[in-house]
Structure formats: structure tokens, C-alpha cells
Amino acid sequence: MKRTVLSLDCGTQSIRAMLFDEEGNLLGKVKETFVPYFSPQEGFAEQEPILYWQKLCSATNKLKAECKDIWDTIIGITVTTMRDVGICIDKDNKPLRPCILWMDRRKAKCEKKLPLRSRVIFKISGMTDVVKKNRVDCKSNWIQENEPDIWAKTEKYIQLSTYINYMLCGNLKDSVASMIGHIPFNYKPKSWMSAKHFQMPLFNIEQSKLFDLVDPGCELGKITFEAAEATGIKEGLPLVASGSDKGCETIGTGAIYPHTASISFGTTATVQITTDKYVEPITFLPAYPAVYPNRYNPEIMVVRGYWMLTWFMKEFLGKNPAECYERTLDKQLDTVPPCCDGLFVEPYWGAGLKYPEARGAIVGFCESHTMLHVYRAIIEGINFALYEGMLSLQKKSGVKIQKIMVSGGGAQSDEVCKLTANLFGLPVARAQTYETSGLGAAICAFAGLGVYQDCDEAMKKMVRISAEFLPDPQVHAVYKNFFEKVYKKCYKRLKPTFCAIKNI
Numbered sequence: 001m002k003r004t005v006l007s008l009d010c011g012t013q014s015i016r017a018m019l020f021d022e023e024g025n026l027l028g029k030v031k032e033t034f035v036p037y038f039s040p041q042e043g044f045a046e047q048e049p050i051l052y053w054q055k056l057c058s059a060t061n062k063l064k065a066e067c068k069d070i071w072d073t074i075i076g077i078t079v080t081t082m083r084d085v086g087i088c089i090d091k092d093n094k095p096l097r098p099c100i101l102w103m104d105r106r107k108a109k110c111e112k113k114l115p116l117r118s119r120v121i122f123k124i125s126g127m128t129d130v131v132k133k134n135r136v137d138c139k140s141n142w143i144q145e146n147e148p149d150i151w152a153k154t155e156k157y158i159q160l161s162t163y164i165n166y167m168l169c170g171n172l173k174d175s176v177a178s179m180i181g182h183i184p185f186n187y188k189p190k191s192w193m194s195a196k197h198f199q200m201p202l203f204n205i206e207q208s209k210l211f212d213l214v215d216p217g218c219e220l221g222k223i224t225f226e227a228a229e230a231t232g233i234k235e236g237l238p239l240v241a242s243g244s245d246k247g248c249e250t251i252g253t254g255a256i257y258p259h260t261a262s263i264s265f266g267t268t269a270t271v272q273i274t275t276d277k278y279v280e281p282i283t284f285l286p287a288y289p290a291v292y293p294n295r296y297n298p299e300i301m302v303v304r305g306y307w308m309l310t311w312f313m314k315e316f317l318g319k320n321p322a323e324c325y326e327r328t329l330d331k332q333l334d335t336v337p338p339c340c341d342g343l344f345v346e347p348y349w350g351a352g353l354k355y356p357e358a359r360g361a362i363v364g365f366c367e368s369h370t371m372l373h374v375y376r377a378i379i380e381g382i383n384f385a386l387y388e389g390m391l392s393l394q395k396k397s398g399v400k401i402q403k404i405m406v407s408g409g410g411a412q413s414d415e416v417c418k419l420t421a422n423l424f425g426l427p428v429a430r431a432q433t434y435e436t437s438g439l440g441a442a443i444c445a446f447a448g449l450g451v452y453q454d455c456d457e458a459m460k461k462m463v464r465i466s467a468e469f470l471p472d473p474q475v476h477a478v479y480k481n482f483f484e485k486v487y488k489k490c491y492k493r494l495k496p497t498f499c500a501i502k503n504i
Contacts, residue, residue, distance in 0.1 A: 001070065001073055002021040002022050002023065002073065003021065003022050003073055003075045003446075003451060004019045004020060004021050004022075004027060004070060004073045004074050004075070005019070005020050005074065005075065005076050005077070005078060005240075005441075005442040005445045005446055005449075006018070006019055006060070006063075006074050006076070006077045006078070006233065007019075007020060007077075007078055007080065007435075007438035007439070007441045007442045007445070008056060008059075008060075008077065008078070008079045008080070008164065009079075009080050009081070009245065009248075009435070009437050009438045009441065010052055010056070010079070010080075010081040010082065010160065010161075010164065011081070011082050011245060011267075012036050012082055012101070012102075012103075012267050013033060013034065013036045013267075014031050014032060014033040014034065014055075015031075015032050015034075015052060015055045015056050015059055016029060016030070016031045016032075016059065016435065016438060017029070017030050017032075017056070017059035017060045017062075017063045018063075018435055018438040018442075019063065019067055019070065019074070020438065020439060020442035020462070021073075022446055022451055022452075022461065022462070023461060023462060024432065024433075024439060024442075024443075024461065024462030024463060024464065026433050026435060026438075026439070027067065027070060028063055028066055028067040028070070029063070029435065030059045030060075030062040030063040030066065031059070032055040032056075032058050032059045032062075034051060034055055036101070037101050037103075037104075038098075041106075043104070043105035043106060044100075044104055044105075044106055045100070045101040045102075045103050045104040045105075046098035046099065046100055046101065046104070047098055047099055047101060048095075048098050048099075049087050049095045049098070049099050049160070049163050050095070052160065052163070052164065053163075053164065053167050053230075056164065056167075056231065057230045057231050057232075060231040060232050060233060061231065061232045064232040064233075071232075072234075074233070074234065074237060075237070075238075075449055075451070076237060076238045076239070076240050076445050076446075076448075076449045077168065077223065077233060077237055077238070077239050077240065077445075078239070078240045078241070078242045078441045078442065078444065078445040079161055079164050079165055079168070079239070079242065079441070080161070080178075080242050080243060080244065080245050080247075080248045080437050080438065080440070080441040081159075081160045081161040081164065081178070081244065081245060082101075082102060082160065082244075082245055083102060083159075083178075083180040083181055083244045083245065083246065084101075084102040084159075084180060084181030084182060085099050085100070085101050085102060085159060085160035085181070086099060086100055086139050086140060086157060086158075086159065086181065086182070086183070087099040087157070087158050087159070087160065087162075087163050088143065088150055088151070088153075088154040088157055089154070089155060089156050089157075089158060089163075090153050090154070090155050091155045093155070093156070093166060093172065095163075096150050096153055096154060097143075097147065097150050099160060099163075100139040100142075100143075102181070102268075103303075103350070104139065106139070106142055107136040107137065107142070108135070108136045108137075108138060108139075108141035108142040108144075108145055109136070109145055110132075110135045110136050110141055110145075114135075114201050114202070115201055117198055118198045118199070118201050118202075121198050125283055126283075127283055129356060130282075130283075130356060131202065132356075133356040134182070134202060135202045137182060138182040138202065138203055138204075139182060140157055140182070140183075140203060140204065140205050141203070141204060144204065154209060155209065156172060156209050156210070156211055157183070157205055157209045157210070158172065158174075158211055159174060159178060159179070159181060159183070161174055161175070161178040161244070162174040162178075162211060165220050165221075165239060167227060168221075168223055168224070168227045168231075168233075168239050169220055169221030169222055169223060169224060169227070169239045170221060170224045170226075170227075171212075171220055171221040172211040172212065173211065173212045173213070173214055173220045173221065173241075174211065174212075174213060174214070174220070174241070175213070175214060175215070175216050175218075175220075175241035175242060175243050175291075176190040176191075176213050176214070176215060176216070176289045177216045177241075177242065177243025177244060177247050177288070177289045177290060177291045178241075178242075178243050178244050178247075179213065179289070180244050180246075180247075180288050182203065183203060183205065184197070184199070184200050184202075184203040184205055184207075184210070187278070187286035187287060187288060187289060187296075188278045188286070188287075190213075190215075190289045191213065192207065192210050192213070195207060214241050215241065215293065216241050216242055216243050216291045216292075216293065216444050216448070217240065217241065217242075217293070217444055217445075217447055217448030217455075218240070218241050218448060219238045219239065219240055219241075219448070220239045220240065220241050221238075221239050222235075222236050222237065222238060222239065223235055223236060223237045223238075223239060238449065240444065240445040240448045240449060241444075241448070242291055242440070242441035242444040242445060243289070243290070243291035243440075243441070243444065244288070245266075245437045246264055246266075246268075246270055246272060246297075246299070246437075247272075247288065247289075247290060247291045247297055247440070248291055248436070248437040248438070248439075248440030248441045248444070249262060249264050249407045249408070249436045249437045249440055250262040250272050250274060250290070250291070250292075250297060250405075250440065251290070251291045251292050251440040251443055251444065251455065251459065252407065252431065252435075252436035252437060252438070252439035252440030252441075252443065252463065253405035253406070253407055253430070253431050253436050253440075253463065254405065254431070254459050254463040255272075255273075255274060255405040256274045256290070256292045256295065256455075256459070257274065258273060258274065258275055258276075258397060258399035258401075259399060259400065259401055259402045259403065260273070260274075260401065260402070260403045260404070260405060261273050261390055261393070261401045261403070261404050261405070262274075262404075262405050262406075262407070263386060263404055263405070263406050263407070263408075263411075263420070264406075264407050264408040264411075265305070265306050265382075265406060265407070265408035265409060265410025265411050265416065266305060266306060266407075266408035266409060266410075267304075267305055267306060267307045268301055268302065268303055268304070268305045268307075269301065269302040269305030269306055269382050269385075269386060269408070269410075270299050270300065270301045270302070270305075270386075271299065271300050271301075271386045271389045271390050271393065272297045272298070272299040272300075273297070273298055273299075273393050273397060273399070273401065274290055274292060274295050274296070274297055275287065275295065275296050275297075275298060275397055275399075276294065276295055276296075277296070277397075278296050279296065279298045279393075279396050279397050280298070280396070281298040281299060281300055281389075281392060281393055281396055282300075282392075287299075291440060291441075291444050291455075292455050293454070293455065298393055298396065298397065300385075300386070300388075300389025300390075300392060300393060301389075302347050302348075302382050302385045302386065303348075303349070303350030304347070304348075304349040304350040305347075305382060306382070306408065306409055306410045307349075308347060308349055308360075308378050308382065309326050309375070309378060309379070309410075311349070312374065312375065312378060313325050313326065313329075316371075316374075317371070326413070327413065329372065329375050330413045330414075330415040330416060331415065332372055333372075333375075333376050333379075333415045333416075333419065334415070335372060336370075336372050336373050336376045338380075338422065338423075338475055338478050338479055338482075339380070339478060339479065339482045340364075340369070340373045340376050340377045340380065341366070341368060341369065341373060342364040342366070343362070343363070343364045343365060343366075343369050343373050343374070343377045344362075344363055344364055344377055344380065344381060344384070344482070344486065344487060344490075345360070345361070345362050345363075345377045345378050345380070345381025345382075346358075346359075346360055346361040346362075346363070346381065346490060346491060346494065347360060347378070347381040347382045347384075347385050348360050348361075348385075355491065355495075357495065357498045357499050357502055358491070358495075358498055359498050359501060361490075361494055362374065362377065363490065376419075379410075379416060379419060380419070380423065380479075383419065383420055383423045383424070384423070384483060384487045387423060387424055387483065388483075388487075388488065390424065401426065402426065402427075403426060403427050403428075403429065404420065404421075404424060404426050404427070404428045404429070405428075405429055405430065405431070406420065406428055406429070406430050407430065407431070407434075407436040407437070409434075411430050411434070412434055414467070414469070417430065417467070417469045418469050420469070421469040421470060421471040422471050422472050422475040422476050422479060423476070423479045424471070424476075425471050425473070425476035425479075425480065426471060427468060427469065427470055427471065428468070428469045428471075429465045429467065429468040429469070430465070430466055430467050431463055431464065431465065431466060432463075432464045432465075432466045433466075439462065439463070442462070443455060443458045443459055443462050443463070444458075446458050446462070
């Protein structure tokens with residue numbers, strides 16, 4: 001009987017427990033959904049850390065019941081989660097308050113000036129505004145300003161993945177490939193920033209509040225008796241470090257070579273490449289540590305991404321997102337021509353580091369436009385932003401991208417994949433499973449456990465192309481012309497309006 005790895009994937013709206021065998025087959029899966037967050041105030045997004053643990057336990061116990069015949073084939077466990085979710089824990093490793101999620105929009109005041117050395121470096125680099133945004137977005141700064149009693153009791157400031165690791169093995173350890181967020185992590189050497197690092201004052205987190213880090217593939221600890229009782233997982237099995245959800249998606253699609261880009265059509269949409277050198281996609285936006293050893297993942301993101309489709313269907317069509325109504329609309333995408341008869345979307349419903357003042361915009365309406373035009377324009381708008389990101393990554397890395405691997409919810413749609421191939425003018429392919437984050441984590445675990453010699457051998461055995469979509473050169477020419485003459489120029493023209501809105 002083949003050996004298996006239990007991948008635990010915790011996202012914004014659900015947690016999934018999955019069993020992958022050593023050939024990359026998904027043998028069992030249980031998905032537990034939950035309300036993504038609650039809002040004590042408008043713009044806040046919080047969740048109780050214990051909820052994630054409770055849902056994890058429910059998922060693993062249900063999976064054990066469904067896969068009882070192969071449950072004993074599990075040789076290791078690995079965890080991958082969403083990024084940038086901070087948790088304050090006390091000296092007993094208990095959460096002191098709800099965790100603050102990545103989409104939270106609260107701002108710290110940060111009235112105290114940064115040290116002169118830091119200010120000078122940021123000013124010379126022309127990144128003062130970007131640094132200011134990064135600093136006020138840092139949730140640990142907000143906690144220190146607004147909940148000083150909580151911060152005083154905070155023994156460690158950890159990430160969601162760290163919390164789940166601790167609940168499973170009793171150790172406050174995490175993977176360097178999971179350290180993506182508003183934390184004092186030095187991405188190039190893959191270690192915590194030193195106290196004297198010029199960016200350290202942005203976060204203002206004492207080094208004593210940080211925790212131990214290991215490389216992907218290393219053992220974090222063993223499943224404890226308490227965790228075994230709660231989850232149904234066998235006590236003593238090794239917990240293996242992998243990485244963040246996006247990083248695991250990249251290795252789960254096999255996109256670890258510079259000429260291949262990984263695009264995730266998730267709640268946050270991203271385009272990511274894998275490089276052996278540290279290449280910042282935007283100044284002071286780091287290249288993240290890859291799950292693949294000794295590599296980096298430069299990335300450009302569209303913060304709200306495919307959340308925009310859920311937003312559109314809920315707010316304008318009155319559809320329940322759980323109904324997956326987008327599949328019905330996807331079948332009708334071809335009834336609208338490329339570039340939507342001149343309608344296009346600036347998809348910045350959530351501002352990013354590159355465009356801190358950005359807002360979303362729908363431009364070019366006329367009387368002939370329909371609901372389907374708007375729907376397709378949103379998809380194209382996300383893709384135009386990712387295409388612009390890909391061109392930037394090519395320029396920064398010096399490597400021309402020749403192929404795209406896709407993952408995430410939108411990648412399940414053949415129509416979206418076909419549209420993507422035409423807009424990018426490149427072949428688009430997807431792997432054998434939609435659960436590429438869980439698959440990537442399992443690849444890392446199998447390599448770390450010695451089943452495979454390294455990640456290359458594991459990927460060769462575990463990743464298979466299930467569908468490929470080739471571009472239509474004529475359609476791509478239409479998209480490229482629109483991108484150069486319309487989309488690429490639009491943000492610069494709208495920026496003064498966005499700044500005026502912000503000031504008003």
C-alpha cells in the first residue's frame with residue numbers, strides 16, 4: 001500500500017484536510033467552512049484562533065472516518081495556511097485576543113518618527129509613501145497603540161501557521177517559507193531582522209517576541225498525545241515544515257523554473273515566479289522564500305482578486321456565493337468579445353504596496369453593455385493587472401516567461417483559462433488537482449521525509465498536467481493593443497482622482 005501525507009490547508013473561508021499518496025493522487029478530502037471573519041468595527045477583520053483549531057480537528061476526524069482503510073498509511077503531516085495573520089499569545093502560549101486577518105483595513109497612527117537613518121534611506125530610495133503605508137498597515141503597531149495592555153502581556157507574536165504547528169506538536173516553530181506578512185523578517189537571508197536593521201523600526205516588535213524558524217522539509221516536532229486525542233492523528237508522527245498557501249501552490253503546479261509563472265486565481269490573485277537569486281519585484285517588496293529549497297518567489301498581487309467576482313454576484317446579482325453561480329456565467333463568457341466592447345476594470349478594490357492610493361474603477365460604459373460585459377471585464381481587469389505584473393517580473397529577473405501554470409478557484413473554469421491564455425499570449429496549463437496548495441505541501445513533506453531524494457524527484461512523480469490551453473494569436477493581438485493604448489495608461493490618469501478622494 002502506498003504511503004500518504006496528511007496536508008492541512010487553512011484558508012480565509014475554509015480548512016481542508018487532505019490525504020495525498022506518493023504519486024500525487026488525492027485519496028481523501030474533507031472541507032470545513034466557516035465565516036471568514038467578524039468585524040468589531042467597520043473595516044476590521046478578526047477571527048478567534050481556536051476556531052481554526054476546532055475546524056481542523058473536525059476535518060481530520062471526519063477524514064479518518066472516511067479513509068479508515070488507509071489512515072495508517074500516513075507517514076507525516078504538514079501545514080499550509082493563508083498569509084499575514086498575526087496572533088498575540090501569552091506566556092502559556094494562549095491567544096490574548098482574536099487574530100487580525102490579512103484583509104483587515106485598520107490603520108495605526110505611527111506618530112512617532114522613524115530613526116533618522118531609516119528615514120534617510122527611505123527618502124533616497126523614493127519609497128517614503130510606500131513605507132508609510134506598510135507601517136500604518138502593520139497590525140502589531142495598531143495593537144501597541146490601541147491595546148497596550150495586550151501587547152505588554154504578549155510573550156510571542158506569531159503567525160497562523162505557527163499557532164497550528166504549536167497545537168499539533170507543542171513547539172513554537174515555523175517554516176521560513178511561511179513568514180510572509182507585516183513582521184520583521186529579512187527575506188534575503190531568510191531570518192529575523194537584526195535589532196540594527198534599518199527596516200526594523202517599521203514593525204517595532206521586540207526580538208524576544210519572535211520564534212524559531214526552520215527550512216521547508218525539516219521536522220517541526222512530533223504529534224503530541226493531546227493533539228492525537230483531538231484530531232485522530234496518530235501520536236508521534238512527524239510534523240514537516242512546508243510553506244504558505246501561495247508558495248505551496250507554485251511548487252504544487254511544478255512552476256519552479258524561471259521561464260514558468262504560477263498564477264493563482266484565489267481570493268487574492270497573484271502572479272509568482274521562482275528564481276535562484278533574490279529579486280525584489282518592487283523596491284522594498286521582498287521576494288518571498290520559496291518552498292523549493294534555496295529559491296525565492298518574487299510576486300505581484302491583486303489584493304482582492306477573485307473575491308471581486310463573489311462581490312459582484314452578491315451585491316449586484318443577489319446570488320449566494322455558495323451557489324457557485326460563476327460557473328453558469330463562465331459558460332457565457334464567449335458571448336462578449338475580448339475587451340468587452342471598450343469596457344474595462346481597474347481591479348484595485350484593495351490597495352496594494354505599489355499603488356497605495358488606488359481605488360477600483362469601471363471605465364468605458366455605454367448603452368450596449370450588459371451584466372455579462374461587467375462580469376467579463378472584471379476577469380479581464382484582474383488578468384490585465386497580472387499581465388502587467390508578469391511583464392514587471394520578467395524585467396526584474398531578466399528571464400522571459402514562456403508558460404503559465406494556474407491554480408485557485410478561477411482555474412477550475414476552462415473559459416477563464418482560455419481567456420488567460422489569449423490575454424497573456426502564452427500556453428496555460430493546470431495540474432491534476434484543484435488542491436495544488438495541499439499537493440505542494442505534500443511534495444515538500446515527502447521530500448523532507450526521505451521518500452524522494454529531493455523536491456525535483458517528488459514533483460516529477462507527483463505533478464501531472466491535466467489540461468492545457470493554447471493562445472489564439474489574433475485574440476492576443478487585440479488584448480495587447482488594448483493593454484498598451486488603454487489599460488497601461490489609465491492608472492496614471494486616474495491617480496490624481498484617487499488622491500483627491502483620499503484627501504477629501
